[in-house]
Amino acid sequence: MIKSLKSRSFAIRICAFIIWCAFLIGVLEIVGFIYFQLPFVKPIGGYGYPRELFVAKKGVDYGYQPGYEGRFLGGGYKNAVIEINSDGFRDTAFPIEKSEKKRVFFLGDSVVFGAGVGQHERFTEYLEELQEQKNNPFEIFNLGVSGYSYWHYARLLELPLIDKLKPDLLLVAFTLNDIQQRDSVWPTKMLKIRAEQQTIQRWEEKIRFWLDDRYSIQLLKQFRQQLLFYLMTHDEQEQYHTKWMRKQRSNWENEVILGWMQDNIQRSLEIARAHHLPLAIIVLPEMNDLKHPEQFGWARKRLYQYLNKVEIPYCDLHKRFREFSPLEPYFLSGDSLHFSQKGHRLAAQFIADCVGQFGY
Numbered sequence: 001m002i003k004s005l006k007s008r009s010f011a012i013r014i015c016a017f018i019i020w021c022a023f024l025i026g027v028l029e030i031v032g033f034i035y036f037q038l039p040f041v042k043p044i045g046g047y048g049y050p051r052e053l054f055v056a057k058k059g060v061d062y063g064y065q066p067g068y069e070g071r072f073l074g075g076g077y078k079n080a081v082i083e084i085n086s087d088g089f090r091d092t093a094f095p096i097e098k099s100e101k102k103r104v105f106f107l108g109d110s111v112v113f114g115a116g117v118g119q120h121e122r123f124t125e126y127l128e129e130l131q132e133q134k135n136n137p138f139e140i141f142n143l144g145v146s147g148y149s150y151w152h153y154a155r156l157l158e159l160p161l162i163d164k165l166k167p168d169l170l171l172v173a174f175t176l177n178d179i180q181q182r183d184s185v186w187p188t189k190m191l192k193i194r195a196e197q198q199t200i201q202r203w204e205e206k207i208r209f210w211l212d213d214r215y216s217i218q219l220l221k222q223f224r225q226q227l228l229f230y231l232m233t234h235d236e237q238e239q240y241h242t243k244w245m246r247k248q249r250s251n252w253e254n255e256v257i258l259g260w261m262q263d264n265i266q267r268s269l270e271i272a273r274a275h276h277l278p279l280a281i282i283v284l285p286e287m288n289d290l291k292h293p294e295q296f297g298w299a300r301k302r303l304y305q306y307l308n309k310v311e312i313p314y315c316d317l318h319k320r321f322r323e324f325s326p327l328e329p330y331f332l333s334g335d336s337l338h339f340s341q342k343g344h345r346l347a348a349q350f351i352a353d354c355v356g357q358f359g360y
């Protein structure tokens with residue numbers, strides 16, 4: 001009898017504990033849902049790329065899943081819809097039949113892709129509007145893919161897409177991390193890990209993915225990240241924001257890596273010439289470099305020296321952006337590289353001027 005009562009008491013405690021955990025998770029889910037609905041919520045680090053967005057792609061290592069539809073998962077960016085066309089790019093369907101408009105391929109990484117903003121809020125779409133107003137209409141095909149380096153740009157031009165769509169102009173949006181080697185970009189690493197984890201049972205993977213998508217889990221992760229950030233000293237916070245830029249500078253100081261990038265630029269130039277296409281580079285600004293050019297501008301100047309040497313025309317958005325202060329409204333919150341909607345619109349204005357100076 002006593003043993004039976006103890007067993008019943010233990011069972012009641014277990015049930016009470018389970019109910020309490022369920023209640024706590026429910027409260028966190030509600031709080032998390034409300035928190036992530038707030039328009040000013042911009043998480044530190046990451047936009048929440050959907051896992052299913054990236055797929056392996058022959059010739060360029062990886063790309064986007066054709067026909068994919070989804071949203072960013074990261075807090076304040078969740079309202080930015082991601083729609084991938086049948087060719088594997090975040091754009092409307094690419095028509096094969098050409099119109100009277102100049103057809104432009106715009107290559108780039110996550111800035112061109114439009115991390116954290118809607119498709120209609122990117123500088124490629126604003127540039128189309130500006131060119132229409134100038135009676136020099138462009139039909140821009142946005143080929144931006146997150147994490148791409150210049151190796152990817154050169155290989156992308158080797159794919160059948162260039163013969164299929166027959167562009168009139170090639171524009172490459174260059175960010176200072178385009179020097180990184182192909183195996184170091186994060187989507188390549190992610191796909192490699194995913195391939196290595198194929199032995200994991202499907203139900204275990206579903207449970208993990210389901211938990212990762214809960215508002216309660218996202219809230220706890222965000223609270224931890226925010227807490228760690230605010231516990232940092234001012235110098236540590238500065239190091240957090242400039243860590244990416246300092247790493248890129250070390251790459252630009254490595255003559256082997258620099259030579260590798262220059263070879264890829266030369267390769268893209270040869271492909272353009274083989275197709276009788278003009279090629280120009282749009283050098284995108286980075287906030288650390290804008291604020292402290294004496295500390296971070298060295299890499300950009302090395303790029304300019306090489307582009308002048310091989311006679312590739314380029315547009316320097318760095319000089320134009322420096323005319324504006326404060327800079328923060330033109331970039332995403334806590335981000336020194338990716339433009340806000342306001343930054344995309346400003347970039348489009350400057351690129352439109354450059355395109356005119358190029359004679360296109």
